[in-house]
Amino acid sequence: MGRYPKSERSAALIVQSALRVLARKGHARTSLHDIAVEAGMSKGAVHYHFPTKDALVRAVLEHACDTVARRTLEAWSRGNDPLSALRAAIEELWRVRAERTDEVRVIADLLAHSQHDATLRPSLADYYRYAAAQSHEHLMKHLVAAGLRPRVPAELLPRLLLGLLDGLLMQVFVDPDALRHEDVVAAVLAIATALFEPATP
Amino acid sequence: MGRYPKSERSAALIVQSALRVLARKGHARTSLHDIAVEAGMSKGAVHYHFPTKDALVRAVLEHACDTVARRTLEAWSRGNDPLSALRAAIEELWRVRAERTDEVRVIADLLAHSQHDATLRPSLADYYRYAAAQSHEHLMKHLVAAGLRPRVPAELLPRLLLGLLDGLLMQVFVDPDALRHEDVVAAVLAIATALFEPATP
Amino acid sequence: MGRYPKSERSAALIVQSALRVLARKGHARTSLHDIAVEAGMSKGAVHYHFPTKDALVRAVLEHACDTVARRTLEAWSRGNDPLSALRAAIEELWRVRAERTDEVRVIADLLAHSQHDATLRPSLADYYRYAAAQSHEHLMKHLVAAGLRPRVPAELLPRLLLGLLDGLLMQVFVDPDALRHEDVVAAVLAIATALFEPATP
Amino acid sequence: MGRYPKSERSAALIVQSALRVLARKGHARTSLHDIAVEAGMSKGAVHYHFPTKDALVRAVLEHACDTVARRTLEAWSRGNDPLSALRAAIEELWRVRAERTDEVRVIADLLAHSQHDATLRPSLADYYRYAAAQSHEHLMKHLVAAGLRPRVPAELLPRLLLGLLDGLLMQVFVDPDALRHEDVVAAVLAIATALFEPATP
DNA sequence: TATGAATGAGCCTTCATTCAT
DNA sequence: AATGAATGAAGGCTCATTCAT
Numbered sequence: 001m002g003r004y005p006k007s008e009r010s011a012a013l014i015v016q017s018a019l020r021v022l023a024r025k026g027h028a029r030t031s032l033h034d035i036a037v038e039a040g041m042s043k044g045a046v047h048y049h050f051p052t053k054d055a056l057v058r059a060v061l062e063h064a065c066d067t068v069a070r071r072t073l074e075a076w077s078r079g080n081d082p083l084s085a086l087r088a089a090i091e092e093l094w095r096v097r098a099e100r101t102d103e104v105r106v107i108a109d110l111l112a113h114s115q116h117d118a119t120l121r122p123s124l125a126d127y128y129r130y131a132a133a134q135s136h137e138h139l140m141k142h143l144v145a146a147g148l149r150p151r152v153p154a155e156l157l158p159r160l161l162l163g164l165l166d167g168l169l170m171q172v173f174v175d176p177d178a179l180r181h182e183d184v185v186a187a188v189l190a191i192a193t194a195l196f197e198p199a200t201p
Numbered sequence: 202m203g204r205y206p207k208s209e210r211s212a213a214l215i216v217q218s219a220l221r222v223l224a225r226k227g228h229a230r231t232s233l234h235d236i237a238v239e240a241g242m243s244k245g246a247v248h249y250h251f252p253t254k255d256a257l258v259r260a261v262l263e264h265a266c267d268t269v270a271r272r273t274l275e276a277w278s279r280g281n282d283p284l285s286a287l288r289a290a291i292e293e294l295w296r297v298r299a300e301r302t303d304e305v306r307v308i309a310d311l312l313a314h315s316q317h318d319a320t321l322r323p324s325l326a327d328y329y330r331y332a333a334a335q336s337h338e339h340l341m342k343h344l345v346a347a348g349l350r351p352r353v354p355a356e357l358l359p360r361l362l363l364g365l366l367d368g369l370l371m372q373v374f375v376d377p378d379a380l381r382h383e384d385v386v387a388a389v390l391a392i393a394t395a396l397f398e399p400a401t402p
Numbered sequence: 403m404g405r406y407p408k409s410e411r412s413a414a415l416i417v418q419s420a421l422r423v424l425a426r427k428g429h430a431r432t433s434l435h436d437i438a439v440e441a442g443m444s445k446g447a448v449h450y451h452f453p454t455k456d457a458l459v460r461a462v463l464e465h466a467c468d469t470v471a472r473r474t475l476e477a478w479s480r481g482n483d484p485l486s487a488l489r490a491a492i493e494e495l496w497r498v499r500a501e502r503t504d505e506v507r508v509i510a511d512l513l514a515h516s517q518h519d520a521t522l523r524p525s526l527a528d529y530y531r532y533a534a535a536q537s538h539e540h541l542m543k544h545l546v547a548a549g550l551r552p553r554v555p556a557e558l559l560p561r562l563l564l565g566l567l568d569g570l571l572m573q574v575f576v577d578p579d580a581l582r583h584e585d586v587v588a589a590v591l592a593i594a595t596a597l598f599e600p601a602t603p
Numbered sequence: 604m605g606r607y608p609k610s611e612r613s614a615a616l617i618v619q620s621a622l623r624v625l626a627r628k629g630h631a632r633t634s635l636h637d638i639a640v641e642a643g644m645s646k647g648a649v650h651y652h653f654p655t656k657d658a659l660v661r662a663v664l665e666h667a668c669d670t671v672a673r674r675t676l677e678a679w680s681r682g683n684d685p686l687s688a689l690r691a692a693i694e695e696l697w698r699v700r701a702e703r704t705d706e707v708r709v710i711a712d713l714l715a716h717s718q719h720d721a722t723l724r725p726s727l728a729d730y731y732r733y734a735a736a737q738s739h740e741h742l743m744k745h746l747v748a749a750g751l752r753p754r755v756p757a758e759l760l761p762r763l764l765l766g767l768l769d770g771l772l773m774q775v776f777v778d779p780d781a782l783r784h785e786d787v788v789a790a791v792l793a794i795a796t797a798l799f800e801p802a803t804p
Numbered sequence: 805t806a807t808g809a810a811t812g813a814g815c816c817t818t819c820a821t822t823c824a825t
Numbered sequence: 826a827a828t829g830a831a832t833g834a835a836g837g838c839t840c841a842t843t844c845a846t
Contacts, residue, residue, distance in 0.1 A: 112313030167368025194395030514715030569770025
């Protein structure tokens, strides 16, 4: 701790500041100047650490994906019995979205941007793959262990779950009152369980 | 009235051109110059018909939402028996997304932008409301008529369906090969049916 | 009356409207569009009557100079004895300025502009010459008739008087409370009379 | 501090260049591009030092007012006896105007502009106040010391003097041959002295 | 490692002017 | 006599980037 060279500390500071500004103003309206001000440095300093704006944005995206992925991972380690674990996970997965963390907002913003900037896609693809893999693992562990088996191809399960949550989030973006927290959790849980049926012996 | 029909034709031409350019380059990278070139007019002419870039973008968004909503409406009017109608609708709803129409891409782009530009939200909120209302009506008509009743609050049904499809689309944006068409349709259909249970008499 | 062809009436309407807008917004910030709107016509119509913006502005300037000159003329036809006539004239000459008529404001604005647009100078020079000639005539008639003779070259008298009033007006432009009406009139009157001495027989 | 003295030098260079261009072309026809070219810099550099065109113009105006005020101040420190001091001052005050320095032209131009741009007024009001205060002080010192007292309110004296000079200048703007230098000086001197009378003991 | 200065391309917008109708 | 449509040249401003220090 504190052992990092100044360079690394500054770079990290810039990424954090950029994340905040990007969440607040969006990629299109964020200038390097804004980021430099937020970080308390000069524009030149930002360029010293990140050769290009795109490079910085990429770093921010990776950081944001990491953070969300980590929180997703934790989401699955709660609850005792399979069902309550699933419920807790869904609740946490929705919460991390509904809270509209800086990270979540930046990811949503850059995901749209990635349609026209291919360099952003790898991070996002990794993120989806990783999140899906995690969810897949836990879904299988919990539910199959409970004597259930999926009604759809197993590798599709997590993608459906995450897609559903992300899609609902978009509706909240547009109209914050469109969905109630409990309703979403209950409905997603219903869907999740409905995707399994008793395994025939 | 009608003395100068050229105006309406030009305005429509500008909106179409703008839609194309926005789909290709995204809101952030699209300039009025690009749009003017695409429309074969001068920048001044664009400003003559739309006082501001924002105004034009809003017009494009409304047009795109209309178009997609209309296609969504048609999606529900196919098939004979309830189940095949549902299947046809889901297939069409996914196709309109997976095809990545200009309209769909622009909507996705502007939806992200709407996080930081409140003036875009009304059109999008209308769009979601309208699409949800349509889906709600047909879902109830088809499935309830088939002696089923929803396992979740009825008004949530279409939001879940559309959210799921939109969320899956985002994964395709990032990684075009992440999902196969048939898989998606089958899975969404499974989910949709799983959301109903026989109505107890 | 009413016998003018439409063309002339429209042209006059445009000049009046332009005067109002120019007084309100200043030459630099006035567009032909503003003037057309004020006149309730289209931009094209304005161009029909005045081939160029400069031509219109020149017409407005002439009109304004005429109006002010006419009022100046009237200013000298009041009062009975020489001194009260002089007092009345000065009071009116200051009032027409201090009121900040549209005409006065436009003249002030265009006078500054004339430094860089020589085509405006003739009208203004005419105006000054004409106003000076009027004032000269009356000053001489009134005061010389009263047995006085000027202390400075006679042809300079009106230029001094008008210059003084105009210069004081500029101070009011910058700070409306800089000068009180009565003070100005009294002081200018004092100066005017001090410029004469009893004619030695 | 002083690590980057180039900044101050550049800012000053820009102000000087802007003064020249404004004097030559007038506020309305002067673009930042013109100023940048005159300064031998890029448009961006101008914006680096002055965030806005208005800000730059304000800086130029203050600079011009300062310069003229300083020269006015010097005008009063010449001559030995009261009368020759007054004469010298009037001569210099007229000269600084009749020379049509860049500063004087810019002040006249912006004064007209200030009718529609309130942000310019404070500088001009200060300038008039300051010049009036200076003139007031010297007028009183010289003339009252010579046993004279004003015929009009004392605080009006300098405003009358400066107003007269400024007003005459406007006539010269419009018609350079309207007034001869010696005539003006003699007449203004006559007026100035006529404004005083022997103090009764 | 970081800063202030400067660049230059591009963007949105305004506006006088032209022209077919 | 007048209108709506369209043009094209600026204009002010933003911003990523470069560079000497």
